[in-house]
Structure formats: structure tokens, C-alpha cells
Amino acid sequence: MKKEGIRLFNDEGKRTDGRYPNEIRPVRIEAGVLKNADGSAYIELGNNKILVAVYGPHEAVPKYIAEPDKAVIRCKYSMAPFSVSDRKSPQPSRREIELSKVIREALEPAIFLNEYPRTMIDVFIEVLEADGGTRTASITAASVALADAGISMKDLVTAIAVGKAEGKLIVDLNGLEDQYGEGDMPIAIMPQYNEVTLFQADGIFTPEEIEEAFRLASEAIKKLYNEQKKALKKKYEEVIKEVNQTE
């Protein structure tokens, strides 16, 4: 897998974008950015820019897909044609269809689906700019959008990727590390509920490495989870502040 001549660490042990191995990229999350959607979120994780809109629960269309005892989730992950350096065809690719399913399955365990029988929840994920780790950033943003829509959930879902480059474990891979590294392991966790909802691995990892990866991931997820919480509360706490000031 390793290509000659490409170094992912400099002499000081820092990564291509100046981060330490266990450091995540700068993150910014905003909730309720779209007026027409029931819930929405925007995330910037390094160079990734992702917008998520949630509609519903609403009437299931087409009707035959409705489940008599629970809500169904329809998830659509799509990358904008301008999200990568070569133009991406706007047609849904094999990868996008697969990611839609993977993200849906990572979100489903967090939602109280049986509270909304015969309905449907739409999750639209639009990647505006991609630079490695879009699936994990999408999951993080989508759970914020679902909570912003007022949907009953067990917990938020927070995700991060852990990978391997030059034999070292690294957290939150960027595009280069994803392409030239030796492995990529996206992990999604419900931080309070303490359950894993997504675990994929590409590359070769030893059992010890996987354990270490989980430890690194849960550290990063703690930081991301705080950002998620802040984003959701921000809008309402601003109103409280404003009201207190006028009095």
C-alpha cells in the first residue's frame, strides 16, 4: 500500500497539516441553519464542509414503504460536483449509495423509531467540500440536525476516523492521509449511551491497534460531542442572554 516518496510525518513527528497524531482538525458546528427544513446542521471539520437537512417525521411516500410499528429513515448522502478537485459527476455513484446506507444504519439505533409509526424521516446530506472523513463528519452533523428537528433520540451520535500512517495510529484523517496511509477505521459512538453504531475498517490492524484506536477515538469524540451540544443550545441560550440584558 505504501507509496515511495510520500511522507506523512515531518521530522518533528507532525502530520501534513501540522497536527500531532492524536489531534483532530478544527471543528465548527452550527444547528438550525436552514429555515425550510424541520432541522438542519452545518459542520466544518478542517476543509470538510457539509450541510445536513432533516425533514419529518412526515407521511411515508411511497405508501408501501411505511412500517406499521415504526418510522422509516431515508438517508441521502451526496457530494456536490465542486466538492473535489476533479469535477464529480452529479449522478449518485456506487460510493454515495453505500455511504447513504452506512450513515442511515449508524443513526437508526439512536432514534426512538417506534414513537412515530407509519411515518418517514428524511435525512439529506450534502457535501460541499470533501477532504477525508466525510462519512464521520456527516454522521456527527446529521445527529445534530435530527435533534434540532425535535425528534426523540436516545443520544447524539458522534463519529471520527482513526487510521494508520507509517505504522503510527492517527486520529481524524485528512484527504492525503486517507489516500496514502495504510488504513482507515471510521467509528461512530453514542457518547452518553456508550454504544458503537458504526465500525468499519480498511487496511490491516492488530487487535492491540484496534483497542488503542478506540481509546483515541473516544477522546476525540468527547471533544466533538461538546461541540454538538454547544451548537444545539446556542440559539436558545442567546435568547435567554438577550432577554436578561434588556431587563
Place this chain on the structure above:
Amino acid sequence: MPVYAKNRQIVVPGELIAETNRYEVEGKIYRKNKKIYSKVLGVVFIDEEKRNIRVLPLKGKYIPNEGDIVIGKVIEVGLTNWTVDINSPYLAVLQVTEVFSKPTQISRTELSKILDVGDIIIAKVISFDYTRDPLLTIKESRLGKVSRGIIVEIPPSKVPRIIGKKGSMVNMLKNMLDVEIVIGKNGRVVVIGKDPAKEEIAVLAIKKIEREAHTSGLTDRVKAFIEEKLKELGEKS
């Protein structure tokens, strides 16, 4: 066994609220290992005297409940019924028998003369059990078609705030602005007044209540807001 949340604290899904059985807990919560967590993005209300903790959502769709008064919009005229949008994941059905008290024979063309697509109705939910769409009635007094006024849409979870304690908020709006206000449990509010300017102030006041629903001392602020707007109105005319 402590209570972790503060009164009027904003919580996100999965946030730990309390680990206690000395309080009565209601609203959008779930339990796991004797701990109480929030299910939604909402506000925690703690009543120390009554030993009661409530979690009220800040957003969310309306789920019909038997006996609720709702404000709906007719979206389809059928052979013996109307389909009504009640701002919910479930479409409501209004049968002909729930419109007339006597048995009647009418054809489809006549049905659209009584209620047509786009008409707004005040109705009551008579049954809903998740397996079938909710059924409505407009047979009782004060129910039926709305022919004038303004409709405001707010999140259904904020309806109790518009009503206030024992109707204090809505009565204040009614008295101060001389308007009639009908509040649907589904988050739609109809404002009917003689003076269009006052109608407008009522709408602005409702929007203000919606925005600041999770803060305290709201009734006084709304009162000041209306007084100010009424003064502006007086200066203009």
C-alpha cells in the same frame, strides 16, 4: 441520589438529568439503569415543592391526541369525507357524518360547496390510535369553518406558553388587543379582530412568545411589548 440538571436548563438528547426516585418525572425522558435521560432538545422544569421534574421539547411535530382542538386545512374532497392537513405526520379525516347532525344525502359536488380545498377549519380529534389516520369532528359548538382572521404557525410544543397559566397569557392578549384567539393544539393559532392593526400586534406578540418561550418572566415582557406597540399605533392615527 442527585439531580444534575438545573431548573430551566436546556438539554440535548441523551443528557443525564437525574438519578433519583424522590421526584416524579414526566415528559420526554427515558430511563436506563435507574438514571433519567432527556429524549429531546428541550427544557427541564424542576418544581421543588411538588417534587416534580418535567422535560418539555423545544421543537417537534404534532402527534394527535383524542379530544384535542386542532386547526386544519382541507386538502382533498372525497366522496364521503374530507382530508385535512393538521400540521402533523398523519393526515386527518373528516367524515360527512361528523359535519351534519341529521342523516343527509349529498353528492360529491355538494360536498365541495360545504368545505372546499384550502378552507381552514377548527376541529376536534375524536379518535387516534396510530394504526389509522385521526378522525375529526366539527359538530360541536365553536367548531367549524374559519372565514377571516390571521393564522400563525408555531411549534406545537410551545402552545402551553401561548395559553399561559390558567389562560393568563391568551386572556391578556384578548383583553389588551380586543381580538378573538383560537389556539389549536397542533401549533396553529387563529387571530380574529375588528382592527387589522391590532390583529397584527397580536401576531407579533405570539411570535415573541414563541421565540422566548423558554425564558422566565415572559408575561410581563409581552405586556410591555403590547403597550409599547399600542402607543405607537395611537401616535400614528
